[in-house]
Amino acid sequence: MKKVAIVMGSDSDLPIVKKAAQVLKDFGVPTELRVLSAHRCAAEVSEFARNAEKNGTGVIIAAAGKAAHLAGAIAGQTPLPVIGIPIKASALEGIDALLSTVQMPAGVPVATVAIDGAANAAFLAVQILAVSDDALMEKMKAYRAAQTAKVLEADKKMEQ
Numbered sequence: 001m002k003k004v005a006i007v008m009g010s011d012s013d014l015p016i017v018k019k020a021a022q023v024l025k026d027f028g029v030p031t032e033l034r035v036l037s038a039h040r041c042a043a044e045v046s047e048f049a050r051n052a053e054k055n056g057t058g059v060i061i062a063a064a065g066k067a068a069h070l071a072g073a074i075a076g077q078t079p080l081p082v083i084g085i086p087i088k089a090s091a092l093e094g095i096d097a098l099l100s101t102v103q104m105p106a107g108v109p110v111a112t113v114a115i116d117g118a119a120n121a122a123f124l125a126v127q128i129l130a131v132s133d134d135a136l137m138e139k140m141k142a143y144r145a146a147q148t149a150k151v152l153e154a155d156k157k158m159e160q
């Protein structure tokens, strides 16, 4: 199976990023965690992004706060799908990171999840890999069915 690389701009992003790593672990998806800053180590970000495809990566998740250019900088240097997590890390409550991450030129998309939306970044990565992995698709279907059953169970309790 292809792996998912999760890159964060600072190790201070780890408490949020851990939630993505946990979802990937639950689905049995191999994961690589990196700390790389678009501004503080641009050369290493380039090296990572340019080598990701040949290193067996299928999807990249990039998390950053403030002037959050990490996901976009990676997306510009790889044909792999890139999912951005804007991190709440400033007085602007993550709105700065959301806008920095989501606003990309045509042809270089970053699939941006909610501020601190790490779990959904991982679910989306699993869904992307599942398109070409039947076993993973079955796991995703089972997860969705369990999720639906849980809501309907709660609904049933309300009727009593």
Ligand code: RP5
Residues within 6 Å of the ligand: 008, 009, 010, 011, 012, 013, 037, 063, 064, 065, 066, 067, 087, 089
């Ligand atoms: C961004 O600025 C990081 O992704 C982090 O969310 C935020 C704060 O970084 P540090 O102050 O921990 O370096 O670059």
